[in-house]
Amino acid sequence: MPEPMGFFTDTTVCIGCKACEVACKEWNQLPAENGGIGELSGDSYDNTRKLDGIHWRHVRFIEQFKGPYDGRWLMMSDVCKHCVQAGCLEVCPTGAIIRTEFDTVVIQSDVCNGCRACIAACPFGVIDVNPVSGTAQKCTLCYDRLKVGLEPACSKACPTDSIQFGSIVELRTRAHKRVDQLKAQGVKAELYGADPDGALGGLNSFYLLVDEPEVYGLPRKPTLPSRNLTKSASFSFASAAVLGVLALVGLRKRRMDGMGGPGGGGPN
């Protein structure tokens, strides 16, 4: 049995070259957007803007500028987090979303029927429909490459090793060392998703960040969609009980009153 595998993304060494985006698109044969005609975002150098069904990697450009010479760039290559407790897998009604032997989360495109429940369930906004297949799609952590002993296309292409691929245990050790190194240099660095006792049982694609998670478009405390199930079902049951009692009370009142026509003040 292979050990859990994943990504450690050190955002401090990302240079925004987008080699990972291109490698992902090439290997997975993902279609171009808008017929290949580039669309500029207009307010950022980030023109991909988001992860979706045809962008399984997205290099976020976070432009923190107060003036022309006062600011900094943050860059982060975003991808599916391959959560240990995955919301998408939890809600998928077709069984299309599976956990692989590498502890990664994969959508089987030939099983998915495009109901899109997983899109709403993912706390990170990772999944979307691929308009060509009509099914929900996202990063597979190159499951096909992993099965034959190859490294995922994105980390292979990354020229700065911002995206590092390996066993989760080994990646966590490496990440903690890097955080210590940065802190010794006075950099405010934190890991996001590396704690196996943290949110969603840890993320198999985790990050080193130098600002708050929200700045990178990441929720502070991602949760499973099922957190609402018991409470929501209980309140619905209570509502049903009240309405059921009302219906019966109305019928009983009608019987007891021997009522007249409509407008007589009773249920008649």
Place this chain on the structure above:
Amino acid sequence: MSDTFFSGAPHWTWFIIPYFFVGGLAGGAYFLAAALDWFGRPEDRPVVRTGYDVAAVGAILSGLLLTIDLGRPLRFWHMLFQSENFPALMFKGWSPISFGAWAILLFGLFSVLSALGARAEEGRLQLPALRAIGGVVKGGVAKLVAGVGGLLGLFIAGYTGILLSVTNRPIWADSPWLGALFLASGASTGAATLILLSPGRGATERSLGWLSWFDARALVVELLVLILFLASLGPVNRVWVSFWGLVLLVGVIGFGILAPLRMHAKPAQAARLVLLGGFLLRIATLLASEGIDRYRVVAGS
């Protein structure tokens, strides 16, 4: 900011909104018909028959809308059976969309059986096969079918709200009250539909009076749950400072709940407003959330 603002919109729009409305209405209508079937009088039969017809048509329409909305409609059966291990069943009790798929199938079955039974009672079935099925659904069998179908009807009316709550989307996942709200709305719109349609099938004034009485109380329950829903949203309520907030305030609360409650003397007009309010409730709750695209990192923020 709620963590739900970082999720992506599932594009549940112009097939799902009518489904939520029709499904709720059909579930509510069946529940009321079943209540009258069990505890009503012989004079209530026209309302009972109308309720079963509304439920059967609504269930079939719901199934069609759900199927059309899929990215791959021909794979609709993947929700019911394991596609790679047919005929093993596909069921996740913790996933509302999974048990909802089974519930809508069973509700369709029970509502069609009840409708056939009611039509056989009237002698309106021409095809021998349908007449044979309808002939079986009478007496104790009809009561049993109505009992189970009535519970399924309530379930169908409410589970759509639970489905929305069991996500990570803004508004939907920020409150546990949507299931209860949709259930109350399903009951009120179901009653309104019967008020409008059953006179054509010979419903008596007494039956219609009971429906109006129940509808008014269902509207009060809906209003109370709506208040609890909004209170539970907390800071997320700022999303209502938008067109959808206006729709919720004026369309749903004003025209859909308060106005019908003041129109005792005009039950048909009140019923039309209740239906409008029920539809607008689904539009406002779905599109208000759908309109919020994932949180975008803006330069300098």
